[in-house]
Amino acid sequence: MSESNSMNLKLKIWRQLNSNAKGKMVDYQVSGVSPDMSFLEMLDVLNDQLITKGEDPVVFDHDCREGICGMCSLMINGQAHGPEERTTTCQLHMRKFKDGDTIIVEPWRAKAFPVLKDLMVDRSAFDDIIQAGGFISVNTGNAPDANAIPISKENADFAMDAAACIGCGACVASCKNASAMLFVSAKVSQFSLLPQGEVESKERAVNMVNKMDSLGFGNCTNEAECEASCPKGISISNIARMNREYTSGAVTGK
Amino acid sequence: MTDKKLDSKIPNGPIQEKWDNHKFQTKLINPANKRKYKVLVVGTGLAGASAAATLSELGYQVEAFCIQDSPRRAHSIAAQGGINAAKNYTNDGDSIWRLFYDTVKGGDYRAREANVYRLAQVSANIIDQCAAQGVPFARDYGGYLANRSFGGAQVSRTFYARGQTGQQLLLGAYSSLQKEASKGKINIHTRCELVDVVVVDGRARGIITRDIVTGEFKKFAADAVLLCTGGYGNVYYLSTNAMASNCSAAWRAYKKGAYFANPCFTQIHPTCIPVHGDHQSKLTLMSESLRNDGRVWVPKNKDDKRRPQDIPEEERDYYLERIYPSFGNLVPRDVASRNAKAQVDQGKGVGSTGVAVYLDFKDAIERDGRDAVEARYGNLFEMYQRITDDDPYIVPMRIYPAVHYTMGGLWVDYNLMTTIPGLFALGEANFSDHGANRLGASALMQGLADGYFVIPYTIGGFFAENRPDELDTIHPAFDEAMKSSRDIFEKLLAVRGTKPVDHFHRELGKIMWEYVGMGRSEEGLKKAIEVIPKLREEFWSDVKIPGDGTNVNVELEKAARVADFLELGELMARDALDRRESCGGHFREESQTPENEALRNDDDFCHVSAWEFKGVAASPEKHAEELNFEYVKLSQRSYK
Numbered sequence: 029m030s031e032s033n034s035m036n037l038k039l040k041i042w043r044q045l046n047s048n049a050k051g052k053m054v055d056y057q058v059s060g061v062s063p064d065m066s067f068l069e070m071l072d073v074l075n076d077q078l079i080t081k082g083e084d085p086v087v088f089d090h091d092c093r094e095g096i097c098g099m100c101s102l103m104i105n106g107q108a109h110g111p112e113e114r115t116t117t118c119q120l121h122m123r124k125f126k127d128g129d130t131i132i133v134e135p136w137r138a139k140a141f142p143v144l145k146d147l148m149v150d151r152s153a154f155d156d157i158i159q160a161g162g163f164i165s166v167n168t169g170n171a172p173d174a175n176a177i178p179i180s181k182e183n184a185d186f187a188m189d190a191a192a193c194i195g196c197g198a199c200v201a202s203c204k205n206a207s208a209m210l211f212v213s214a215k216v217s218q219f220s221l222l223p224q225g226e227v228e229s230k231e232r233a234v235n236m237v238n239k240m241d242s243l244g245f246g247n248c249t250n251e252a253e254c255e256a257s258c259p260k261g262i263s264i265s266n267i268a269r270m271n272r273e274y275t276s277g278a279v280t281g282k
Numbered sequence: 283m284t285d286k287k288l289d290s291k292i293p294n295g296p297i298q299e300k301w302d303n304h305k306f307q308t309k310l311i312n313p314a315n316k317r318k319y320k321v322l323v324v325g326t327g328l329a330g331a332s333a334a335a336t337l338s339e340l341g342y343q344v345e346a347f348c349i350q351d352s353p354r355r356a357h358s359i360a361a362q363g364g365i366n367a368a369k370n371y372t373n374d375g376d377s378i379w380r381l382f383y384d385t386v387k388g389g390d391y392r393a394r395e396a397n398v399y400r401l402a403q404v405s406a407n408i409i410d411q412c413a414a415q416g417v418p419f420a421r422d423y424g425g426y427l428a429n430r431s432f433g434g435a436q437v438s439r440t441f442y443a444r445g446q447t448g449q450q451l452l453l454g455a456y457s458s459l460q461k462e463a464s465k466g467k468i469n470i471h472t473r474c475e476l477v478d479v480v481v482v483d484g485r486a487r488g489i490i491t492r493d494i495v496t497g498e499f500k501k502f503a504a505d506a507v508l509l510c511t512g513g514y515g516n517v518y519y520l521s522t523n524a525m526a527s528n529c530s531a532a533w534r535a536y537k538k539g540a541y542f543a544n545p546c547f548t549q550i551h552p553t554c555i556p557v558h559g560d561h562q563s564k565l566t567l568m569s570e571s572l573r574n575d576g577r578v579w580v581p582k583n584k585d586d587k588r589r590p591q592d593i594p595e596e597e598r599d600y601y602l603e604r605i606y607p608s609f610g611n612l613v614p615r616d617v618a619s620r621n622a623k624a625q626v627d628q629g630k631g632v633g634s635t636g637v638a639v640y641l642d643f644k645d646a647i648e649r650d651g652r653d654a655v656e657a658r659y660g661n662l663f664e665m666y667q668r669i670t671d672d673d674p675y676i677v678p679m680r681i682y683p684a685v686h687y688t689m690g691g692l693w694v695d696y697n698l699m700t701t702i703p704g705l706f707a708l709g710e711a712n713f714s715d716h717g718a719n720r721l722g723a724s725a726l727m728q729g730l731a732d733g734y735f736v737i738p739y740t741i742g743g744f745f746a747e748n749r750p751d752e753l754d755t756i757h758p759a760f761d762e763a764m765k766s767s768r769d770i771f772e773k774l775l776a777v778r779g780t781k782p783v784d785h786f787h788r789e790l791g792k793i794m795w796e797y798v799g800m801g802r803s804e805e806g807l808k809k810a811i812e813v814i815p816k817l818r819e820e821f822w823s824d825v826k827i828p829g830d831g832t833n834v835n836v837e838l839e840k841a842a843r844v845a846d847f848l849e850l851g852e853l854m855a856r857d858a859l860d861r862r863e864s865c866g867g868h869f870r871e872e873s874q875t876p877e878n879e880a881l882r883n884d885d886d887f888c889h890v891s892a893w894e895f896k897g898v899a900a901s902p903e904k905h906a907e908e909l910n911f912e913y914v915k916l917s918q919r920s921y922k
Contacts (some may be wrong), residue, residue: 046833064558064671072784077875079782079828079837087834091349091524095665096449097355104395112668117667131705136806140747144495145834152472155352163457164416168336168734169415171407175371178425188418191450225416260771 035061035127041086042134047142063123070122085090090146095119098194102147103134108198108257116259136197138206139245151197153243160239161232164225183221190217192260201256205246210254212236213270214262220273230277237274285905288892291695297348297913301400305739309746314916316341319883320504320751322489324476324531326353328452328726329709330510332733334468335458340738344468349475349526357524361448362569364440365726368403374387376437378402388614389717390866395913397714405727405737408520409441411734419443431574431783432722434614434752436484442722445569445661451726477536477767482759486705490767497831498917499767503571513710515689517847519791521685524566528843529850532692532711540700541691541892543713546858550800551686552618555669556638565684566669569680573611575646578602580639584629590640590678609921616719616867619683623800631678643677676852689716693892697740708732718866738843771831773843779824783840786821794851802858805873810855818848849898862886884916
């Protein structure tokens with residue numbers, strides 16, 4: 029990319045020393061940003077500058093940088109994963125911004141996701157929810173031939189749509205109630221659509237929802253912010269499916 | 283002759299019966315006694331998560347460790363295309379035997395026959411297991427599982443879940459892991475990395491870990507340690523690996539006495555998005571499945587600057603189809619990568635940098651329609667467009683090879699045990715099944731085979747001969763390991779130099795790509811062996827790490843990993859220099875056929891090179907394990 033395309037940006041970034049410290053927004057300038065850089069590569073440039081000056085670099089979670097691990101998690105100008113639809117932070121490119129822009133970068137904010145440092149939060153509550161029932165109770169060696177149970181293509185496709193969730197937590201971060209309904213419902217839906225998982229689907233829904241409540245996530249008030257911010261386009265119709273499983277589980281005392 | 287220390291423990295008998303016999307002859311542990319054994323599983327990718335879950339189901343006490351914030355994020359998640367299995371659901375001539383044969387041949391005859399045969403045998407069970415876990419594999423309208431083709435094979439044996447097969451298989455293994463954790467049978471330690479392996483009386487008895495959030499060091503004692511910590515591709519700085527993927531666990535084990543096998547066997551994947559600038563932090567792979575329908579080409583004329591759509595058909599060179607008429611665009615990865623480099627070296631590269639070739643879907647779209655192509659590859663096309671700002675439905679993709687996978691790794695015997703008793707290595711962390719080149723869709727297969735179906739049997743055999751004892755972390759060996767672990771980090775913090783860690787990592791990457799990359803020569807490798815130690819010295823005197831070790835300190839974490847890469851890089855160059863032949867991903871310029879194909883030297887190099895650590899400044903000692911081919915005839919690989 030030629031020099032003439034390079035951008036100068038103002039950044040306002042949340043800095044917080046650890047989970048007990050009080051955080052604040054801090055202003056930074058970053059120059060020489062190429063439109064072909066990813067958002068995280070732009071932060072790498074900033075950090076390189078900070079380290080060279082002897083300052084503490086900005087801590088943020090990231091790993092695969094190809095939009096699948098679910099590690100990256102930035103609130104950019106008030107939008108989870110930034111302005112581009114169905115995109116993780118690592119796949120957001122600087123060509124979506126203009127020279128001279130001011131960009132506000134914050135961590136996910138939710139009671140169940142405490143900040144560990146700067147932009148890094150603790151999402152272990154998601155693992156706790158999965159432990160409450162986000163699995164099929166099958167041990168290694170139990171399985172029949174994979175083609176013994178045909179599954180309609182339609183259901184397999186819907187299950188895959190739900191299973192595409194990367195567990196990043198954008199749904200929680202963009203919900204005004206910090207609800208984890210989209211995350212939980214994606215897992216409940218995936219398994220209830222498949223004959224292998226259908227057996228336990230009601231207990232699963234009840235256990236996972238109860239766990240979600242106990243961890244401090246809020247309830248759903250149908251704003252659909254979660255769906256809008258989801259980098260994998262998980263549909264809120266999964267929440268409807270989960271509610272059906274949950275209600276029928278709760279009524280039948282599963 | 284095979285070195286005495288390298289007893290591969292391959293069972294006797296015909297290859298078809300080896301694994302069954304071995305399972306029968308391996309001693310069992312009574313269910314009531316299993317709970318007395320503790321296993322530490324480091325890494326929670328496909329190999330680690332499947333091993334931890336399965337061992338816990340069997341009744342062993344398990345502690346699992348991962349560097350990410352959740353076991354679900356291990357880098358197995360990024361595998362796109364699929365997983366091979368000899369199911370022969372497509373009735374196109376597949377069998378265990380053929381998968382075995384393809385894998386040995388694809389690996390250019392540098393893998394152990396018995397291991398590969400076992401891998402092919404259990405491959406079918408993996409698909410069954412994953413379907414039972416709720417992995418939403420692609421299906422046909424009749425509800426049965428769908429298959430696609432992959433490089434190096436002429437049958438369709440690859441199972442897939444859209445372009446996210448690794449993610450779905452990992453989430454399946456992760457759900458099994460969490461199922462066991464919910465019963466209190468597995469403790470999971472997240473954001474936690476291995477710093478050292480504790481060896482007591484010659485046997486691995488525990489590990490030292492460092493908590494990435496608090497900087498706290500901890501000791502864990504156990505009856506066995508499993509390293510499922512992936513490969514070392516990030517030694518090249520730019521690779522398709524995740525940012526945190528590293529060699530440190532394997533490297534610390536190497537320094538404690540585990541032999542490192544075939545470190546120079548690295549896989550350069552042919553279909554990645556080309557490098558675009560200096561600040562690039564990683565490379566993105568485009569699934570090999572794209573080569574089912576995409577046609578690879580370059581302009582026939584050098585320095586042709588026309589847009590691809592303006593270059594007429596007769597002025598395009600579909601070089602893979604031309605050179606390899608029977609496999610065409612589906613030649614194995616090493617062959618496809620080397621040919622791309624050859625075209626670029628001839629000045630026929632495309633794009634603004636001239637370091638890329640085209641992967642064109644025009645014919646597929648004309649033949650099958652845009653919708654069919656979108657259904658197959660929609661998410662990959664979307665990803666490509668997001669990164670490059672080009673629409674691959676209209677303009678051909680630009681691709682170029684990138685470091686992707688490492689076939690080398692810790693040496694293990696048939697039981698997956700390293701040369702340190704009680705220390706096992708699974709998945710990409712070991713060296714065993716792929717020889718000098720891994721076929722597409724075989725990494726997922728191997729990770730899950732090791733974890734679900736191999737280690738659960740072989741670890742029992744080890745435990746039957748090594749009963750639980752009273753040893754715990756009070757043993758002085760743990761204090762010593764703890765002290766040397768702390769020392770590494772304190773020493774790094776004490777440097778207080780001027781350059782960030784990434785500077786050194788980037789420099790190392792350039793050296794590795796230049797001299798230990800797609801083409802390797804004696805001169806270049808000697809150069810690498812000369813300059814890497816200098817860079818290492820500069821690193822230890824000039825690296826700048828802000829902050830201290832009592833809080834999240836990303837630079838400190840990275841520095842400890844780069845310090846290990848700076849040692850590993852040298853070993854890779856030494857191994858590559860020692861192996862004076864070309865095979866699979868290891869291409870020595872001096873050893874090629876008149877058609878520029880890899881020319882093996884079976885007389886001198888039909889062996890595994892396993893290296894023993896002798897000190898950072900000293901030369902490592904090579905041990906050789908001879909490879910015997912009883913069932914597959916050694917021949918010059920041909921995909922023509």
